[in-house]
Amino acid sequence: MDFPWLTFIILFPIAAALLVPVIPDKDGKTLRWYALVVGLIDFVTIVWAFYSQYDINESGLQMVERYAWLPQIQLYWSVGVDGLSMPLVILTGFITTLAILAAWPVSFKPRLFYFLMLVMYGGQIAVFAVQDMMLFFLVWELELIPVYLILSIWGGKKRLYAATKFIIYTAGGSLFILIAALTMAFYGDNFTFDMQAIAEKDIPATMQLWLYAAFLIAYGVKLPIFPLHTWLPDAHGEATAPAHMLLAGILLKMGGYALIRMNVGMLPDAHVTFAPVLVILGVVNIIYAALTSFAQRNLKRKIAYSSISHMGFVLIGIAAFTDLGMSGAVLQMVSHGLIGASLFFLVGCTYDRTHTLMLDEMGGVGQSMKKTFAMWTACAMASLALPGMSGFVAELMVFVGFATSDAYSLTFRVAIVCLAAIGVILTPIYLLSMLRELLYGPENKELTAKEALVDAEPREIFVIGSLLVPIIGIGLYPKILTQIYDATTIQLVARLRDNVPGLEDAKIAAALEGATVQQAPPVVDRF
């Protein structure tokens, strides 16, 4: 039998976490190196495993491992990846490793902190990799606990309120997952938790709608979707930089991933009904959160709302019923994972110096922190979807994918595209005025009198640099990312389109004919 790559990837950090209590850590430095090395090993393993085992031309599950765990209740340890989960697993390994590096200055209860970080590492990957509904529910719940603890122990002043709100929201949401999962498992002749088997069950349309709604609430909390988003600014407002990076970089993506995996993949009929709702919620997310972000005076809350705003594009892309839209949605998740993590890390760096998050108390910070200034500018540009960076490609793909979608009427598409494009104006307004109030202008004398504004240290530059490399890399040549999940999303959309009445393939061909005709093979042609 082959080496169980995925199981190893999930269990290795968790096993390593169990050793944390016994590692000698006299000078307080051994532990963080230990965590970092574990993170790196796991990340390298992820990359190597996918590089050597994964075939990007296959659309189905790969590297599947299935062991009976509690066969009596049909619980299997079943993991596997397809194009949907694989990029997110890589993202998780990448961001979590960087988050460990970002946590370098943590001195309060380091043992518990690194233990939780490593448990999170495995738990998050498990969410993306497991292929069993019951197991999914378990890991989904399991990964909440470390986040709750990290929030409530290392957070800001109102950390308990924020952590409680977080746990009520997400645990409340996962109740719906459990109900829906059990319903789906029990339905029909065979009792099974296996996701693929469930996806093949022929669930009646009305029931699909209920199940869809249940999942939508659960994942809508996580993504988050308006009006279920209010836990996020509170949680973000109180979290520390590493927790931020995980929240924005990975946890929000779980919502999007699960939406695609379950709502779209398992309940295609209901998705057809719900898709317009998703689109409208997406637009509301984009505009509403952008406006709220503009009005926020607290740096962390500002960025938190900008995260919500960006997730709106994921919703629109999922509901576009085109290859391009779905591809854009996945790309937006990965891209925002990188960009959101970088922005929140910078907030942390800035807070370490200014000890305030209120924009009114800052100003002119850029003068003594020139490198931080440069990094802020680069990441803000990435976030406002500057071409040449990943966010732009993702948003453009969603825009084009939705505009050319044949599943909606022309009027609806025009209205949605126009509204979503307003986000294109609003994003630079709040991000650039944030930069202006934070970094530009004459120095705020009250601030400089109190705090020593030291410029970024090499570790911080390294973290941002590592995040910017893929951001710019994807922005310059998006194919490096899109090609690794393309097969899966195409297959997913094809399956979806079969369920939309009145959408024949001939029509798609006609709609896309232009695109294919235009694209002669990439050769040098003279005329």
Added chain:
Amino acid sequence: MEAIYQYAWLIPVLPLLGATIVGLGLISYNEVTNRLRQANAVVIISSIGIAMTYSFALLASQIQGHAPYRYSFDWATAGDFHLTMGFVIDPIVSVMLSIVTTVALLVMIYTDGYMSHDPGYVRFYSYLSLFSASMLGLVISPNLVQIYIFWELVGMCSYLLIGFWFDRAAAAAACQKAFVTNRVGDFGFLLGMLGLFWATGSFEFTEIGERLSESIANGSISAGLATLFGILVFLGPVAKSAQFPLHVWLPDAMEGPTPISALIHAATMVAAGVFLIARMFPVFEHLPTVMDTIAWTGAITAFLGASIAITQNDIKKGLAYSTMSQLGYMVMAMGVGAYSAGMFHLMTHAYFKAMLFLGSGSVIHGMEAVVGHDPVLAQDMRLMGGLRKYMPVTAATFGIGTLAICGVPPFAGFWSKDEILSSAFHANPALWAIGWLTAGITAFYMFRMYFSTFEGEFRGGDMAMRKQLKLATLPNFGPGAMDVRELDATSEGEDEGHDDHHDSEPHESPTTMVLPLVLLAIPSALIGFLGMPFANYFEAFVHAPGEVVPTLAEMAEEFDIVEFGIMAGSSVGVGLIGISLAVLMYLQRKIDPSAIAKKIEPLYNLSLNKWYFDEIYDALFVKGSRRLARQVMEVDYRIVDGAVNLTGLATLLSGESLKYFETGRAQFYALTIFAAVLGIVVFFGVS
């Protein structure tokens, strides 16, 4: 010959490499890189120098009649959808490449002198190089998406460079305003692009044009919708080329260092809008309403800019409004279908306006020796005067630029402007009339600028005037700036009054600054001869795709001396009237300008306050969006979140009560879930 085309992508990549090397140096070895100062400049200047040589080689090859060259590769794919990128070299591209690289090279040489004492010298060079790379990338783009990409990138470079002196509140406000205003235009551009792609399935200019006119002809797309898409795309150039009503960012952009005002906000980036219209010509020419909109937008902008430029006292702001006005001419030319004329004016304007801006920079550099590093004082023409004595080369080149922009024959501006005006006359005499009137105003304000800067007595020592200028600017902080800073500014202003000892006389700028001026004077004076109506080499080379252009011999034959005489005579005539007025008012002082200003005070104030656009936009959009944002936040906080907190309270209460009723909460939890599941399964199983 093929090889030089294959590697044409090097033209934007070389400056990009330069920027990357220096930028990485700045980030990783800041002190060392900054200490190397001119070594960085040499790297960057030589990279753009090579790009320039390359561009000229391509231009030469194109002039010899080499076929256009195109290269593309798959950039992004999803299923059947392929998005390609690549580059294209054809006559208009080769001309644009040559213009951009020459101006960029000269501006970079100039920068060495202008920024020599600035601590951000190296950073400035890396930004300049990054901008050049983006601009060159824009020029060689073969399709709409790629243009959009570089369009945004030049916008970002413009943002970085306007905000270069980031400790100044005004610069911080200006760079944000520039970016956001441009995003408003890009919003339209993006929507138009998506619409056109939906309608035609293509991002290529000629294909969009062909398919769109086909679709309109066979009725699958209504002409109204196609027009809407066209106008949306045109919004991009409206913002980028500072056309009415999105022109407000350009004058504020003068907060950036002068070299970038010359390169970005006069010669290249703002002209990108005109270039895009030229590229989109195959699409627009089938849509008469779009063409009319373009023409009228251009005409209104030309007049608006000129009417504001008359009263400006800041030399750079005056030039900025003049740029806006000249861009209006180019856009108008495009709108009336005078493709070559518009591009020709773009070229002549790039040279003479770059020179004028660099000249103004030289003046400011000289003034700074007297009044100190304060843009309010160093750029105000009320403190200048008589500078010709101190800076003869600057004065001479500025004079040539002034003559060129005023359309005095035989300088460059005469030929290009005249061509636009005569095309406008054939399209619509009303457009011509606006252009003609604007030409007169242009002559007036440019000579007003020249006389108040270089002639008369030097007024830099006038302390009363300095104080008055300083006080006048105090409340003038950027929108949204914190009021606290105003206090600082007052005290700083007072400090500066007596801290350092300045010279009493300005001086001529160093060679690195004067040399580019002289080199730019040559094309400003002579390049017009390429586009004489009876021997229009330019039109024979650069013309709209598909347009049949007469050969040079035919041109000479068709040339109507009488018509040319009338057209040229009238525009030169109105120019001379403007110049004479300026002579009487600002050179000989026979007419008192302030007396006239008093007589027509409402009009004077309208012009001085820039037609109150900033105030109106501030009240409507800036304040409006802030208010809206605050309201949305209130809603979020009180209603959306408030509802949740209430539910939280409710669950807490019920939880508390449960505690008393039940001891095993987990069992209850499990039981509820089980009941729910059972209920659902039974319900659907039965139905």
